[in-house]
Amino acid sequence: MDNDCLFCRIVAGEIPATVVHETDTTLAFRDIDPKAPVHVLVIPKEHHADVVTLAQNDPTGSADLLAACAAVAEAEGLIMEGFRLLFNTGGYAGQEVFHVHAHVLGGEPLGPMLARR
């Protein structure tokens, strides 16, 4: 655990979150500032800064994370109509929290993948 990491502190129970799914290795909770009717963050419990370091260092954890995202999408009723799975990674993507997290977004048509320039 990284004591300076917000999401490690959520995993540790030090900061409250609305948890919607949990496994031995993953935690999923609602985004505090939702950008869609369903906006869930799915994280590995172990600290990795971003999806690149997770993929490079923990293939099993990577698979666990993807499986948890699918389970959340199913539990939230998103499979039929579709949803978006997003990993902001680094500065150009505007990553704010450096504990890898997948955004699971859905519940209405989400529009184009990126805002027009």
Ligand code: AMP
């Ligand atoms: P990103 O820009 O991909 O790093 O996204 C970070 C996300 O974390 C944003 O969508 C925030 O709204 C969300 N967030 C920040 N603090 C919390 C929190 N305490 N609980 C739930 N979501 C949070």
